[in-house]
Amino acid sequence: MDRNAFPFNLVDQSKEVGLFVGNFATNGTSSPASASNKGKGWTVARTSQGLFTVTFANKFLRVNAFIPFLRLATPVARFVQTGLIVTASKTVQIRLLDASGAVQDAAAATNNRISFIAALKGPDNCPLQGVFHLGHKRLLVMGSFGPNSTSSPLAASHYGNGFTAVRTGTGAHRLDFSSTFNTLECFIPSLQLDSATDRYAVGGALSASAGTAVVTTYDISAGATDVTADANRRIHFLAIGRLTGTEA
């Protein structure tokens, strides 16, 4: 893994997982103008209506976590969803969907942008990827797992370290972190699907003292919904936990 290519190379103990961050401006029915890109180590193109393909410069073994975010100057019924991840071509799809799950474009505007953070595992296998130290008081945990319909996710579907996921109810999974926290400061989940659907992941109850967080797969038209197993149906997340009660 060529870490020098990572513009934002926050590394774990094994130094084999890189974080990529970036954002780009939507541009109507055209591809984002490359000049609008913020971040390095990737390019992006509009593949079709509402579908953007991010291509990373470096090869990676897998995507431990990929979380896209949508910023819209005028809030409307839109959200972004991770689509197909193809390691061979170093690509990750981002869909821009409306409330019915239909792909939509977004016009070019100063505050119309899509951003993302990706935790990519490099070619060198490492045992402890995915848990990052932010200063000496915080941990950033990024990972993903494959929902398994009404069963708990298989252990093999866990990408990233420091957590396990168990199904606790319809569409609901509890993440058990390997560490407890003084405070669980931030928890943002994201749903990857193989095809465009009006579903996303929403955070639920958090417990810093127990080191747990709940994430539910949510169907806009039907509420909490289980997701059947598929290589490209995964729940991604990032969590930041503070280890001590006082700031430095």
Added chain:
Amino acid sequence: MAILQSDGVAEVQGYGYGLTVCSGSASQADVARKAFLDCSVPGAATFDTVLEAKTAGTAGNSLRLTTVADGATVKAYLDLPGASINTVLEAHTAGRAGNSITVAAVNDATGVVASLACNGTGKTTGLNTVLEYATFGTAGNAWKVAVEPGSGGGEGVNVFEDAVNKVLTIMYETAVSTVANVEAALAGLTYIAIKTTGTGATVLAAATDRMPATSLAGGTEQQYLVVTPTTLVIHYKATATTITQVEALITALAGGDDIVDVKTGGTGATIWASGDAFAATPLASGNDPCWASYSAPLMTVHYADGVTTVGAFEAVIAALSGVSDVIDVKTTGTPANVLGAPADTIAAAAFASGTAAAAISTDQGVGATLTHTGTGEYTLTLKDKFADLIVDGAGLNLGSLSDQKLAAKAWSGSAKTISFAVWDWSGAAVADPVLDSGDRLNWFLVLSNASY
């Protein structure tokens, strides 16, 4: 690779860029709540609507609701004030809207009959008869008269009234027909009559007694109406206009002008006098089955006993506008329920339970403060200034799932702010989240010290 502690969450030294992760979450014990009133609680029997203040906060607790069972379907009306006039008019459409219609009467109509002198410049020389339209009014101004010599074959005088083209044609026999002959031929016509006879013995000549089609002029109405959507002005001619004539004009109103009807006809032959003029006077007593009036802080809703339904009541509330638009329907009742009296009469019932928003607690994460800056909108203000924003992640933690999602809206590096909006799928608009204990708004930003 240096990982540096900062007063943000963490500062990370990337390759060529100083990147800072700023993340955190905030809770709000409660958003502002709207005061509400369950109409069934004050004792109403079938009145199961729940109303709420339009605006959240404690101010809504001052609102009061009174219901009065005096609604009915009644047309507004007016007994015309003129001393000689005993016509009663009513609004064409029933309801309180008719009370906004005013009626006035002005004695300024002249009632002149359109006329035409047949001789003069550009007209005839010998035919000095003056013709006029059969009745007063502007309709006569549309008629024309033409005078032409005939073919000279002993045809005498012939006249033709063309009612379609509104032309009277007079044809005379050159050097034979006299003015008296023409006037004799004009007797008994439908539209045109002789106003003043000419010199009967004058013999009409071919060259000088022609007249191209020439319009009658000067005709004015003896009575007429000027109508707007909310005003009716009766213009009449004192000592000439009759009650029948005015009522006929009002009855003939059509389309958008049909704002009033004759409710009770007066004494038809009575003639309007100069003293019968009156200033704009509103119709009165129009009423609706259900309507609302608002005088802060009291909303009074009038309904018809045994007629008004809960659904109709709620429609009136939904239609409130302007300064009266202070309450909404929080929970609809049973639409078909019919309101009765006194069972559903409410006296100044108070709205309650409106609360101010609890302060947002940015108690997790450092380096930024979140504030509620509008409906469904939150603004994160960073402690430090950054040149650029790379990742603007946001998410809601909800104990009870709802159709809501948090996303970034606008970034301002100079102001050190980024705003977030909560989109409500089911409401199809931004909305404040209903935050329960433990629910949180999360953000995850990656900021750059250098501009891209």
